[in-house]
Amino acid sequence: MSFYESTGEAEVSMDIRARTIAVIDDDLRVLESLINLLASCGYQAEGYCSAEQFLDSGGLQKSSCVVTDVEMRQMSGLGLLHHINSTKTPLPVVIITGKPSENSESFYLEKGAVGFFRKPVDGDALVNLLREVCKG
Secondary structure (H helix, E strand, C coil), X not given: CCCEEEECCCCCCCCHHHHEEEEECCCHHHHHHHHXXXXXXXXXXXXXCCHHHHHHCCHHHXXXXXXXXXXXXXXXXXXXXXXXXXXXXXXXXXXXXXXXXXXXXXXXXXXXXCXXXXXXXXXXXXXXXXXXXXXX
């Protein structure tokens, strides 16, 4: 079971998986903030404190898109991106980070991410990206 679940006001007839976004971040304030933002836009947002929690709970099968932090304790966001891209049905992955590094947006896009945001995340830009990549 995920750390935090919130159901937005999506149309009842809409396929839930088509609007389920997994948010993975070990910073609970960021996690809750992103979940609330996505729920307010009609997505079902499921929060996870780690990549392992996401994978162990079956989040990969329940989600249409993943928003993940890069810097996490065990499996990193980049490790999760590689794992998701190696599956039979890879999901769109958006990378977020609050730490400056040598890796830029182009690095993550070349690795297969569909988007990259620095924290604090521009909520409008994130929602616009998700509308494009999570059509369903």
